Amino acid sequence: MKIGILGGGQLGRMLIQSALKYDDQFYTLDPASDAPCHNISSFTQGNFNDYETVLNFGKDKDVVTIEIEHVNADALAELENQGVKVVPNSRIIKTIQQKILQKEFYKTYNIPSPEFQVVWNGDEKIIMPLPFVQKMNTGGYDGKGVQVIRTEEDYRNLWKDPSVIESLVDIDKELSVIVARNENGETKTFPVTEMMADPKLNLLDFNICPVFLNEDVERQISLITEKFLNAVNSPGLFAIELFLDKEGKVWVNETAPRLHNSGHQSQEGNVNSQFEQMYRVVKNLPLADTDTITYSGMLNLVGAEGHAGKVIYEGMENVLKLPKTYVHLYGKKETKPGRKMGHINVLADSREELMEKLIKVKGMIRVISE
Amino acid sequence: MKIGILGGGQLGRMLIQSALKYDDQFYTLDPASDAPCHNISSFTQGNFNDYETVLNFGKDKDVVTIEIEHVNADALAELENQGVKVVPNSRIIKTIQQKILQKEFYKTYNIPSPEFQVVWNGDEKIIMPLPFVQKMNTGGYDGKGVQVIRTEEDYRNLWKDPSVIESLVDIDKELSVIVARNENGETKTFPVTEMMADPKLNLLDFNICPVFLNEDVERQISLITEKFLNAVNSPGLFAIELFLDKEGKVWVNETAPRLHNSGHQSQEGNVNSQFEQMYRVVKNLPLADTDTITYSGMLNLVGAEGHAGKVIYEGMENVLKLPKTYVHLYGKKETKPGRKMGHINVLADSREELMEKLIKVKGMIRVISE
Numbered sequence: 228m229k230i231g232i233l234g235g236g237q238l239g240r241m242l243i244q245s246a247l248k249y250d251d252q253f254y255t256l257d258p259a260s261d262a263p264c265h266n267i268s269s270f271t272q273g274n275f276n277d278y279e280t281v282l283n284f285g286k287d288k289d290v291v292t293i294e295i296e297h298v299n300a301d302a303l304a305e306l307e308n309q310g311v312k313v314v315p316n317s318r319i320i321k322t323i324q325q326k327i328l329q330k331e332f333y334k335t336y337n338i339p340s341p342e343f344q345v346v347w348n349g350d351e352k353i354i355m356p357l358p359f360v361q362k363m364n365t366g367g368y369d370g371k372g373v374q375v376i377r378t379e380e381d382y383r384n385l386w387k388d389p390s391v392i393e394s395l396v397d398i399d400k401e402l403s404v405i406v407a408r409n410e411n412g413e414t415k416t417f418p419v420t421e422m423m424a425d426p427k428l429n430l431l432d433f434n435i436c437p438v439f440l441n442e443d444v445e446r447q448i449s450l451i452t453e454k455f456l457n458a459v460n461s462p463g464l465f466a467i468e469l470f471l472d473k474e475g476k477v478w479v480n481e482t483a484p485r486l487h488n489s490g491h492q493s494q495e496g497n498v499n500s501q502f503e504q505m506y507r508v509v510k511n512l513p514l515a516d517t518d519t520i521t522y523s524g525m526l527n528l529v530g531a532e533g534h535a536g537k538v539i540y541e542g543m544e545n546v547l548k549l550p551k552t553y554v555h556l557y558g559k560k561e562t563k564p565g566r567k568m569g570h571i572n573v574l575a576d577s578r579e580e581l582m583e584k585l586i587k588v589k590g591m592i593r594v595i596s597e
Numbered sequence: 598m599k600i601g602i603l604g605g606g607q608l609g610r611m612l613i614q615s616a617l618k619y620d621d622q623f624y625t626l627d628p629a630s631d632a633p634c635h636n637i638s639s640f641t642q643g644n645f646n647d648y649e650t651v652l653n654f655g656k657d658k659d660v661v662t663i664e665i666e667h668v669n670a671d672a673l674a675e676l677e678n679q680g681v682k683v684v685p686n687s688r689i690i691k692t693i694q695q696k697i698l699q700k701e702f703y704k705t706y707n708i709p710s711p712e713f714q715v716v717w718n719g720d721e722k723i724i725m726p727l728p729f730v731q732k733m734n735t736g737g738y739d740g741k742g743v744q745v746i747r748t749e750e751d752y753r754n755l756w757k758d759p760s761v762i763e764s765l766v767d768i769d770k771e772l773s774v775i776v777a778r779n780e781n782g783e784t785k786t787f788p789v790t791e792m793m794a795d796p797k798l799n800l801l802d803f804n805i806c807p808v809f810l811n812e813d814v815e816r817q818i819s820l821i822t823e824k825f826l827n828a829v830n831s832p833g834l835f836a837i838e839l840f841l842d843k844e845g846k847v848w849v850n851e852t853a854p855r856l857h858n859s860g861h862q863s864q865e866g867n868v869n870s871q872f873e874q875m876y877r878v879v880k881n882l883p884l885a886d887t888d889t890i891t892y893s894g895m896l897n898l899v900g901a902e903g904h905a906g907k908v909i910y911e912g913m914e915n916v917l918k919l920p921k922t923y924v925h926l927y928g929k930k931e932t933k934p935g936r937k938m939g940h941i942n943v944l945a946d947s948r949e950e951l952m953e954k955l956i957k958v959k960g961m962i963r964v965i966s967e
Contacts, residue, residue, distance in 0.1 A: 244617040247610065247637065248925045250908075267617065267637050498921060513918040520890075538620075548883040551868060555618045 231288035233275040234295035235262030237557035238486040245502035256284045263558040278302045292509050296324045296484050314509050315463030315484045323484045326362045326391045336458035340479040342394040349387030364389035402469040403489035406452050407504045410462045410511040416452050417517045433585050434489050435524040447477040464505045495553050495572050496523020521574050522581045528569040528594050530562035536596035538562040546592050568594050601658035603645040604665035605632030607927035608856040615872035626654045633928040648672045662879050666694045684879050685833025685854045693854045696732045696761045706828040710849040711763040719757030734759035772839040773859035776822050777874045780832045780881040786822050787887045803955050804859050805894040817847040834875045865923050865942050866893025891944050892951045898939035898964050900932035906966035908932040916962050938964050
């Protein structure tokens with residue numbers, strides 16, 4: 228089958244890597260000539276935000292999917308009209324890629340998500356009490372396009388572009404759950420993971436699994452995933468990022484209509500990975516088991532401050548000596564501060580051992596330049 | 598690093614698949630334009646038996662390795678002279694690729710292997726008692742170039758080309774062990790697997806791990822692996838195929854200087870696979886853990902009799918519904934009787950459950966043509 232992917236980054240790369248177990252042809256579209264997928268797929272250099280480019284790329288494929296949501300969804304809708312299968316469908320991509328529509332979607336389907344107000348041009352009266360978080364309608368990614376307004380003073384920083392402002396949740400834990408639905412309507416959910424963010428970079432830092440939650444929290448989460456999977460009404464693999472607040476209530480922070488950083492530890496920690504599941508969704512195959520094998524955790528390899536240029540993974544050889552430690556690099560030649568260059572998965576027999584190993588590994592390796 | 602592989606078949610494909618976790622560039626050389634590696638590496642169509650072709654292919658690589666042993670070893674020796682690293686080295690490839698030299702190698706290093714006699718042109722007096730097996734000096738592969746001579750009558754079938762004739766072992770079990778050695782001299786051994794052959798096709802059929810052997814047999818095997826790893830004196834990953842006879846003695850049947858079909862179940866059954874280990878050998882990195890996770894087994898997907906042409910995997914969708922069952926296809930478009938098209942790995946909690954699952958899966962899937 229001819230499978231086209233909009234985006235040629237690490238998520239596409241790991242999807243293709245996993246799917247090399249099967250016999251499909253992968254095609255990728257990315258503006259960067261040296262994108263991580265460029266040499267393991269039939270690669271087209273081009274802009275996945277451009278209507279004609281996406282239409283041309285997709286028209287001769289059996290199915291088109293995405294590994295980034297900031298793509299031209301109108302072109303995907305036209306491909307659907309022309310009979311090309313698009314996974315997930317263009318409607319849900321369009322909804323999720325715009326924060327305003329995404330928040331309206333939660334409201335419509337009664338999915339708990341923080342209170343919000345829409346900002347169109349900054350002239351509207353702000354009724355949301357302080358403090359609040361402002362998220363740009365489009366273009367937000369990895370902490371970009373997000374700011375917190377804490378004081379009256381901060382109002383002057385309010386962006387005047389289409390955006391949402393949301394009440395701040397008093398966060399106890401950040402959780403994530405990856406869910407999948409195939410065309411036949413079969414659904415599967417990965418075990419919930421806990422994300423531990425690095426406050427400086429606002430990039431996911433550790434991600435661990437399983438997480439022990441009380442029955443009530445478990446119930447809230449399964450209600451959310453159920454409502455979400457019914458509401459999307461599209462085949463797809465989705466990451467639902469959740470806040471558990473200090474009063475034990477679960478809120479949807481945001482969702483992604485694609486493979487997600489918070490699912491990487493599934494590569495060795497689960498019976499099947501999010502990448503295997505995504506492949507099965509794209510091909511409408513029976514969905515894979517998502518059982519946990521053991522305690523697993525992931526840490527991102529992010530370009531160190533003050534280093535830009537040809538990448539060196541300082542300390543890598545020592546990391547490779549550690550048992551049950553799996554290095555995943557993304558085939559990017561150049562590092563820069565904060566750039567996601569790879570990740571490391573770690574397995575352990577207990578949560579304590581896991582945290583100890585993750586902290587140890589984090590201290591052993593640095594992503595620097597020559 | 599620029600890594601060149603002679604051969605572009607499934608072993609190379611799975612090596613590259615596994616090594617996509619790292620940042621190297623893979624180059625492959627194979628006579629078939631649609632070889633399994635052709636679209637996931639920088640591919641050169643050419644004959645890996647041709648001196649000039651191999652020399653040209655290898656001269657600008659940092660390291661050259663093989664995924665098939667029937668390659669031009671003289672060209673590899675010349676590449677070594679020119680300063681290109683060759684893994685395993687040309688000497689051991691040359692030794693193993695010729696059955697006569699391979700048998701002499703075992704004798705020299707006191708590695709137990711069935712008694713043998715060399716046949717150069719068939720004119721020599723056969724002193725080996727009947728029955729015996731004849732193996733062609735070169736070109737034997739997957740059961741080709743091997744025959745059993747049972748009676749005086751059968752003598753007329755004796756091949757008159759360079760070959761060895763070996764005494765037949767009264768086989769209790771066929772075992773295999775995959776061993777690795779890096780340039781630093783570090784060595785690691787995978788757990789022993791048991792191969793259960795299909796007598797009709799003489800292609801490895803099931804391969805299961807772990808195998809429970811008595812202490813004496815274990816001791817014989819570790820002595821063999823130790824002697825072998827000392828004797829090869831080259832970095833490399835090697836498969837040592839063993840016979841355990843009915844009197845409890847272990848014999849080396851043959852060895853391969855490369856990744857091997859009998860190591861495929863390590864993909865999901867071991868903490869690291871033979872492919873990860875091979876990558877580490879090629880790069881002279883610390884070798885990976887080889888611990889067993891659980892009971893694992895592999896069955897080959899082989900083209901059914903009477904079917905040649907565009908492949909269909911009949912029953913595949915039902916196999917994908919089974920838990921802890923992993924399909925690995927090799928990206929070959931055309932099937933023919935006996936062609937290795939893929940394999941399926943299965944995990945289980947006991948040997949009984951494993952055998953049950955393997956037999957069930959074998960009955961569910963057929964490799965046929967359109």
